[in-house]
Amino acid sequence: MIENVKIQKIENRTVKRIEPFIMQAESLKPKLIKDVATPQHFVEVVADSDAMHGWKAISNRSVVETTSLNYGKGDQFILDFGTHQVGYLQMDIRPIGSPPDAPLHLKLTFGEMPVEMAEPFKSYDGWISSSWLQEENIYVDVLPGRIELPRRYSFRYIKFEVVDTSLKYRVAFDNIECHTVTSGNKALVKPLSHSDPILNQIDKVSIKTLQDCMQDVFEDGPKRDRRLWLGDLRLQALVNYETFENNDLVKRCLYLFAGVPNNKGEVAANLFIRPSLVPDDTYLFDYSLLFVTTLYDYYFKVKDHETLVELWPTAYQQIEIALDRLDDRNILKDSDDWWSFIDWHEKLNKQGPSQAVLIYTIKRAIKLAEILNSDKLSFLEKRLQDIVEATFQHLWKKDKGFFVSGSENQISWATQIWMVLAEVLDQKENNQLMHRLLLEQPVIGLTTPYMYHYLVEALILVDEKEKAVNQLKAYWGEMLKDGADTFWELYDPNNKDYSPYGSQLINSYCHAWSCTPTYLIRHYNL
Amino acid sequence: MIENVKIQKIENRTVKRIEPFIMQAESLKPKLIKDVATPQHFVEVVADSDAMHGWKAISNRSVVETTSLNYGKGDQFILDFGTHQVGYLQMDIRPIGSPPDAPLHLKLTFGEMPVEMAEPFKSYDGWISSSWLQEENIYVDVLPGRIELPRRYSFRYIKFEVVDTSLKYRVAFDNIECHTVTSGNKALVKPLSHSDPILNQIDKVSIKTLQDCMQDVFEDGPKRDRRLWLGDLRLQALVNYETFENNDLVKRCLYLFAGVPNNKGEVAANLFIRPSLVPDDTYLFDYSLLFVTTLYDYYFKVKDHETLVELWPTAYQQIEIALDRLDDRNILKDSDDWWSFIDWHEKLNKQGPSQAVLIYTIKRAIKLAEILNSDKLSFLEKRLQDIVEATFQHLWKKDKGFFVSGSENQISWATQIWMVLAEVLDQKENNQLMHRLLLEQPVIGLTTPYMYHYLVEALILVDEKEKAVNQLKAYWGEMLKDGADTFWELYDPNNKDYSPYGSQLINSYCHAWSCTPTYLIRHYNL
Secondary structure, three states: OOOOOOOOOOOOOOEOOOHHHHHHHHHOOOOOEEEEEOOOEEEEEEEOOOOHHHEEEEEEEEHHHHHHOOEOOOOEEEEEEEEEEEEEEEEEEEEEEOOOOOOEEEEEEEEOOHHHHHOOHHHOOOOOOHHHOOEEEEEEOOOOEEEEOOOOEEEEEEEEEEEEOEOOEEEEEEEEEEEEEEOOOHHHOOOOOOOOHHHHHHHHHHHHHHHHHEOOOEOOOOOOOOOEEHHHHHHHHHHHHHOOOOHHHHHHHHHHHHHOOEOOOOOOOEEEOOOOOEEOOOOOHHHHHHHHHHHHHHHHHHOOHHHHHHHHHHHHHHHHHHHOOEOOOOOEOOOOOOOOOOOOOOOOOOHHHHHHHHHHHHHHHHHHHHHHOOOOHHHHHHHHHHHHHHHHHHHEEOOOOEEOEOOOOEOEHHHHHHHHHOOOOOHHHHHHHHHHHHHHOOOEOOOOHHHHHHHHHHHHHOOOHHHHHHHHHHHHHHHHHOOOOOOOOOOOOOOOOOOOOOOHHHOOOOOHHHOOHHHHHHHOOO | OOOOOOOOOOOOOOEOOOHHHHHHHHHOOOOOEEEEEOOOEEEEEEEOOOOHHHEEEEEEEEHHHHHHOOEOOOOEEEEEEEEEEEEEEEEEEEEEEOOOOOOEEEEEEEEOOHHHHHOOHHHOOOOOOHHHOOEEEEEEOOOOEEEEOOOOEEEEEEEEEEEEOEOOEEEEEEEEEEEEEEOOOHHHOOOOOOOOHHHHHHHHHHHHHHHHHEOOOEOOOOOOOOOEEHHHHHHHHHHHHHOOOOHHHHHHHHHHHHHOOEOOOOOOOEEEOOOOOEEOOOOOHHHHHHHHHHHHHHHHHHOOHHHHHHHHHHHHHHHHHHHOOEOOOOOEOOOOOOOOOOOOOOOOOOHHHHHHHHHHHHHHHHHHHHHHOOOOHHHHHHHHHHHHHHHHHHHEEOOOOEEOEOOOOEOEHHHHHHHHHOOOOOHHHHHHHHHHHHHHOOOEOOOOHHHHHHHHHHHHHOOOHHHHHHHHHHHHHHHHHOOOOOOOOOOOOOOOOOOOOOOHHHOOOOOHHHOOHHHHHHHOOO
16 A cells, blocks of 8 residues: 555544454464575676666676675675565674774665665655665674674665775675565465466466565565555455465454544554554545455455454444445545545546445445344445445446546546446446446556556456456566566556656565455466 | 774784683673763754864753654754763654654764764764764664664764654654763762862863773773773773772783783783674784783782782783893884884884883882792893993983984983883983973974873972973863863864864764873872
8 A cells, every 4th residue: 555645644533442352463463484585696786778767686696605705995785685585684794804993884775676776765855754765874893793683674685885894804794694574374375387477477476475565464565664554455365365374364454453443433544563553544435445345355265253243343334434425316425635545546536436445345245244144234235226326327427338436527447447346237238348448548547556456356357357367467467577576566567667756766566465466366267 | 092094904913812811801890880861951063163173062952841842854953961971872752643654764973072963974084984983873663662772872962863754753752861881980989179170170070081981891982992902901090099999890901911912922902802802913012011010000009919920921921022122232123113102193203212111111020020029030120220221321312311212313202201200310310301391392292191191190200290280281171171071082282173083073082091180180199
C-alpha cells in the first residue's frame, strides 16, 4: 500500500482496544525462520541506458577474494548477495597494519536495485521521508571484532565505503552475512512445473516476494512502510493459501485489525505493531470492506468456524459503516474529502469502483451470514438488491457500454474491473465489458500492481484466461526482464522511470501487493 | 600524548606476553563509578571574535522546557550539559501527531567546545582520522522508545538535528541523560581552599580533567586517542596521588606496560586495551625511561615493595636499552630516524633533552636499586658519573650558559628544563640557568601542556615558586579565561587558533597531560 501525498491526519479520535482479540493475535505471533545468506559477487554499477533506471550491476570479482583484500580511507566496494534478502547484517572486521589507533568510520548503503548503489541518497528530495533510504554511518571503536547491525534491511546489494581509518591501518572484512528472517517456510511450498518458463519464473519471484514480506505480520514492503495494510493483507493471504499456508498468520492479522477499531467500529487501513499495537489514523472505504473479504477468504480456506463467529460482528460493522455513505439513491456519496484507495491515480474518481467494492463485499458477507444463520441475512440481501439496482440505474451507461463514476461520469479501468468482479452484469455482459475495456482503453488507466491483480482476476472471471496470461506477462513478465528479484511496489511498463515519490531511490522493490501472480497461476491453473 | 605526523609503523616485531603481569593487571581492573548528568540549558552558538576559536555558546532557554517542545524535519537545537562529561547518552523519544509511519533520522553531534557545534565536521581535512569527530546518524524504527547509544562520548554540548521524520509526525525528547563513567572517586579528593581564587579554580578544572581521563586505564584523552600513554601516565599518576588516590590504577597500568614488551624488553609508548591487550608499534626513548620514573613515584608513594621487586627487571631493562644508544663519548647518538617525544615541536632537536631524561632516570633507578640492594647499583652509579661528565664536556656551553643539543648546537627550552630537572648543575647554577632561560627566551620554545608542566616543576625545583605560579597562571589560567571546563591537549596563549592537526575540531579539550596544576599546587604548596 502507498499513501497519497494528500495524507489523512486525524487529530482527535478514539481507539477501542478489544483485549481478547489483541491477546488472541499475540498468541499467534509466529516464530521467525532464520537463515544465513552470503555475498555472491563483487559488482560494479555502471550507466546503461538500456537498463532499468539507467544502471546495471556487473559482476567483476568473486567474493572468495574478500578476505585477501583490504581497504583504506576513501576505498569502496559493492557486494551482491545474488538475490533479494531481508535480515540483519553481520561481519568480522580485521585491522591490517598497526593496531587501530582511531575508530573505523564505515558507511554502508543497502539497495534492492542498482540505482540505490549508483545515485547518492543526498539527491533524494521527495515528499516521503528520506529516513527510509537504507544507509548507516557506523563508527567501530574496537577492532578486530564482529559487527552485528541491530536494524533489519531489505536489499540485494550493499555498498561499503571506508570513510576513514587512520594513517596506521587498513581494514579487511570476513564472514559477511545476512541473517535472514521470514515467517514463510519455503519447504511447505509445492513446486510448480509449468510448461511456460516465464510463468514458472514469475511464480518463483512472486513467492520470494511474499516470503520476504512475511514477518511477524504480513508487511507491505520490507524496505519501506513495513506495515500491515488491509488491502495488501487480502492479497497476501490469497497467495499464502497457495504457497506457505501460514494460515495462523492471516488469522493473527485479522485479530489485530479487529482488536483496535475506532469508536465507530471501523477498522483502520493499517496498523503499527511495535512498540505496541496502534492503528494508523488512516481509514479507507475499500480497505475497511476488505476486512470482510479477507475473513471470507480465510473461512472458506481454513473452515475456522470459531474465528468466523468471533470476527463476524467486526466484519458486519464495516458494511454498516459503508452503507451509511449511500445517498437516497443508494449510490455512494462522492466528495473531495473521502478516502477510498482503489488505485494510485491522481485523477481516478473513487465513487464507481467503491460502489463495486461494496457490492462485491456484501455478496461475500451474505455467504458468511448464511453459514452463521445470522439475523442480518435478509437485511443484507435486501440492501444488495437495492444497491445493484441503483448501480444499474445511475452508474451504468448503456450507450457507452461502461460504468461511470462521479459527477463527471468518469470512465475508468478501475470502475469496470471492480464492477466485473462484483458481477453486477451477467457473465456474458461481463465478458463483453472486459473486451470493450481492452479495446477502447479508457484514459484513466491502472498504475499499481495491486490494481493489475484485479484486472487479471477480472479477465479470468470472464473466462478470458489467455488474455489474463497476456496481461500478467506484459506486466510482471516485463518486470522480470527489467531485473526484478522480487516484484515491485510500482511499475509502469510504458514509463519505467516513474515514481510518485519524486525519486526511484525511495520506491520499494519488494512489495506484497505485487506478489499475486502465484495465486493467479496456481489457483486458476493458468 | 600526541603523535607526530611522521608516524612509526613497524612491520615486523615480536611482542612478548608476560602472562602473570597481564593477569595481575586484569585483577586490578577498576569498577567504574557511574553517575547521571542532565542538560542544563539550550544554547545558541554565535560568532564572537573575542571568544576562543571565534565561537561563543549563549544560553537561551532552560531545559525544563524540553518536554514541551517538539521538532520536525530540519529542526535543530543544542543542549549544554553545563560542564565536560564522559559517558553514554540516553533519551526517551516521543512521537507527536500521527503514529510514526517512517523511521526518525536523527543526527547527533557531540562537542567539548562551541567550535564543534558551529563548524561542520565535513570541513575537517586534517591528517589524523576524521573518525574521531563525534557524530552519529541514527535511525529509530520504533517510537516511542528509549534510545541508549552504545558508544562513549566526551562532550559538554550536543547538537540535535532532526534530519527527517515524516509528514505525519514530529518528535519530542524527554529524560535526556549522560550516564557518566570514571574510576576517579571525587568523594576522596580533599577540598582545597587556596587564598588565590585563580589557583583554586585551576585546581578544580585539573581534577575534573584527570577524573574524566580515568577510565579502566589512565586515558590520554576521552574524546581522542583514549589510550594509555606512558608519558601521560607518569603525570596522571602524580596528580592521582594528590587527589583520587586510585593507586591500584597506577599499579595496573605499570603491569600492563610490563606485560607486553618487545623482544628487546622495551615497553611501548602506548597500549591498546580492547579487544585484547596489544602494544602500539610506537616506541619512544623518553617514554620508555618514564616507566622507571613512574615506578619510582609509585614506590615512594605507596611503598608497595612486592610490585617494585616484580617490575624492577622491566625498569632496569629500559635503562640498559637507553644506554645502548650512547656513543663512545657517552652522548646519545642523534639521527633523523630516532624517536624521543619530549615536546610537540617540529624543530626541536631531541638529543639534549633526552640525555637529560636519561640522567634524571638513572638517578631514580639508583634510589630503587639501593632499596632492592640490587647488584646493578654500582654499575648505575658508574654510568651516571660518566654520562654526567660527558654531558658537561659536550653539551654544556659555558660561554653561552646553556646546554646544547644536536650537531647544530641547538639551544632549546626543553633541553634546559630537563637538564635542570636532572640536576646536572648544582642548585645555584640550576637557578641561574632558569633565570637565563626566562630572560633570553630561546626561539625553540614549548608547545604542549606536557612540557609546560616540566617548566613549572623546574622553576619550583630552583626555588622560584613565584615565577612558577606566574607561568602556571599565564598558561592554565589563560585557558580558564578561554572557557576550559577541562584542560586541553594543546594550547598556545599567543596563537590560540593553532592546531597541529589542521583543524581545531579534532583537538582534544580534555587531555590528561594538561591536568598537572593540581599536583604542582598541592604537592609543592604553591
